[in-house]
Each structure stands twice: as structure tokens, then as C-alpha cells.
Amino acid sequence: MKIAVAGASGMIGGALVPALRDDGHEVLQLVRRTPRTADEHRWDPQHRRIDPAVLRDVDAVVNLAGVGVGDRRWSERHKQAVLTSRVDATATISEALADAATADGDRPRVLLNASAVGWYGDTGDRVVDESDPAGDDFLARVCVAWEGATAPAEAAGVRVTTLRTGLVLGRGGLLSRLLPIFKAGLGGRLGSGGQYVPWISQTDEIGAIGFLLDHPVPGPVNLCGPAPVTNTEFTAALGRVVHRPAVLAVPPPALWVVLGEFARVGVLAGQRAVPAKLEEAGFRFAHADVEAALRAAVARG
Secondary structure (H helix, E strand, O other): OEEEEEOOOOHHHHHHHHHHHHOOOEEEEEEOOOOOOOOEEEEEHHHOEEOHHHHHOOOEEEEOOOOOOOOOOOOHHHHHHHHHHHHHHHHHHHHHHHHHHHHOOOOOOEEEEEEEHHHHOOOOOOEEOOOOOOOOOHHHHHHHHHHHOOHHHHHOOOEEEEEEEOEEEOOOHHHHHHHHHHHOOOOEEEOOOOOEEOEEEHHHHHHHHHHHHHOOOOEEEEEOOOOOEEHHHHHHHHHHHOOOOOOEEEOHHHHHHHHOHHHHHHHOOOOEEOOHHHHHOOOOOOOOOHHHHHHHHHHOO
């Protein structure tokens, strides 16, 4: 397949591009800077501009673009950037794919568009799958707008799959920030520890994306491991992996000081989300429990 990837410089994209090439796919990268190689093509999602020719002959697009949600303390400006970066990128790609489909309706096309389990809001200990409705906090509203921006492509006959991803355990991301703390013996639960963590190993995240390129599973798909755990269980497992105690606790007020509103909706809230559609389609997880996923992530550095 000929596949365009947006957001290739991120944690997931950086692992996805070589994996796709190893599988024999031709990969184009959409970049916002001046292209450095022949496989890079410039686009301007902020102003919703892309050369129509770039996507005209692709079979699939994997869109992972967006400002990092938890990279800094939330301000109104950062929240707006989180929203607009996702909606603008998705709308730009979706409209370009729709134009390509209109010009050449015989070529089947796929759009795998990033989303997040934040769609569901804080679900407590209730198990949720892809049939559950959206929540009503900020991240849920972002996901609704994000997924909604794929509408032009879907209306033009493109198979659209939205990837509601959980916490990816691999090189980079939140785990890279937690590891030094836990290795120093200072790790522990966040808040009450009762909130659920819908995790997935980086290996399975990349594997699931490759699987969904080939398997027609339209609509939302939860990309998370089959056994979500509470924050207390997650931190205990990480402590065991690094052979350090994980008995401390970070109180909610301290998280609020550091993270602002993100502490409430992104750390102290949780989703007991399960990958119902992924498992029904026949995907097999390399890491079916959180401790195995954490050991694999730590072993990778």
C-alpha cells in the first residue's frame, strides 16, 4: 500500500513509519517544515492547505497530528491549541481525501484518524466499549470535534476508522517521565488510585494500526489492552518492574498545582475501556497484561 502519515515525528508515528516500511509499504510523511527527503511533503494544517496531488494516489492515510495534551500545564491558550491542531489537521486531510475520492472513485481508500479514550469522559468503574456515548468534559468534547472532522472523507466513500487510543507504554510519552521517579523509589498512586488506566503497549499500538489498514473495521476502535487496571494497580506493577517500592501517593491538590485542569480530566479521571471491536475482528495482543507491557517498554529503553 501507499500510505501517508501525518504526525510521524511523535512517539507513535516515529515507531509506525519504519514498521510500515518493514512490512513492504511505501510511506509518505506529511511535514510542516521544509521537506528534507523525497518521501516528505509539506502541508499547512493550521491554514488547511495541502497540495491535492499528494494524496491523490495514496491508498491510506494515518493521521496522528496534534499538539501534545499533557505536555504542559493547561491554560486557555493551550486548550485551544489542543483542539484546533486536531480539528484542523483532520479536516485538511479529510477534505483532500474526499476530493481525491471524487476524482477517482474506483480506488478504495482508508483514513485511520487518531482519537482517544478521553471520548468517554470519566467512566468510574463502568466498563465501556465503542458503543458508549461521549462524555462531557473538555477532552471528551475535543474527541467529538476531532472525530467529527472526518465527515467529508466518510461522505465521499473513504473507509474511516477513528483510533481511540489509551496510554501508550513505550519509548517516550508519560512513561518516560514516570520512570526516573519510580527508579528513585519515589513513585506511587496519583490521587485516590481508583481511577482506571486504559493502557496499551507500543508494540500493540503499532500492530493494531497495521491490522486496521488491512481489516475493514470502520468507525471508532478502542486501542487499549484487554485488561484495564486502576492507577493503584498500574503504579504497583511499574514498581515491580523497576524493583522499587511504589507506596507513596500524590494528593490531588499537588497535581492541580502542576497540571491545572488536566489533573482532573486527564489524570484523576479514567476510563475502564475495552477493545471490543479490535478483539472481535481477530487482533491478537502481544502484551495482554499491564506488567508484560511495562516490562517490554522498560526493556526497550
